[in-house]
Amino acid sequence: MPELPEAETIAKGLARVLPGRRVARVRVLKHDVVEGPAARFARGLSDQEIAAVERRGKNVVVRLAGGDRIVVNLGMTGRLLPAPTPSPPPGAHHAAVHWTFQDDSSLTFDDVRRFGRVQLLGPDAWRSWSRRLGPEPLSSAFTGARLRRILDGSRSPIRSLLLDQRKVAGVGNIYAVEALWGARVHPARPANGLTDPECRALHRTLRRVLRRAIAARGTTLRDYRTAEGEAGGFAPALHAYGREGQRCRRCRASIERMRLSGRSAFFCPRCQPAPEAAAS
DNA sequence: CATACGTCCTGCCAGC
């Protein structure tokens, strides 16, 4: 499931091929994937040139020379597939949006489960959209003190807070779980109950795991692929996520799984003591 | 405002 490192890897890959291309035609094949009327979306992109490909949180942002932006939320299974040909690549079995460019190349947004969303935003709409997201965890603005203030505002389980894009942008279940394992903090701990040392540790481990995952080009569990169609390399480096019943790599205890707000959370019961034990 | 929970969607896989 694409989170910040996966979106970053895809954006970097697309940034090598898309800038300079000019839109020839847009086909919306799955209307529920595009925000607003498909006709307006297609019209707004007509003859537009791509200036850059960037990232905000988990979103891939295609910036156009005219100042508008295509914001792509990949959801669970969304993939952006560039091709040197006008037709979608062979692997695109669930094409939702298809762009062809004036040089006869193309880009396909393919999404099996259709949790993904694509929208076209003008400069003002972009600013207000972006403002709704929390800070970028790898930016210099995201300090330990900033995280402390975010945690202090919530009694929610720390894992739930880390998934809230309004609080911190780009963190999903995999990296939230990994950062908490690194910081030795149980996923169900109330956010505002973390001690200052725990908060500092979480700040450090969150940034570290995101940076390392970017260096490995993301985590492929099943669907995620880079813009070049390759699997990410971070899966073998996971310490807790998906490792229920396996040994903790730090203390050899058996990794456990719990459900928290309907989502799986993985943790080491020895390294990450449960809230009751930690509170005493 | 903060928090909790249901909903969307389909491929996969364990279990019978």
Add this chain to the structure above:
DNA sequence: TGCTGGCAGGACGTAT
């Protein structure tokens, strides 16, 4: 072998 029910989960809408 073939079927089925549960599961995966990011973001949003609604309820409390």
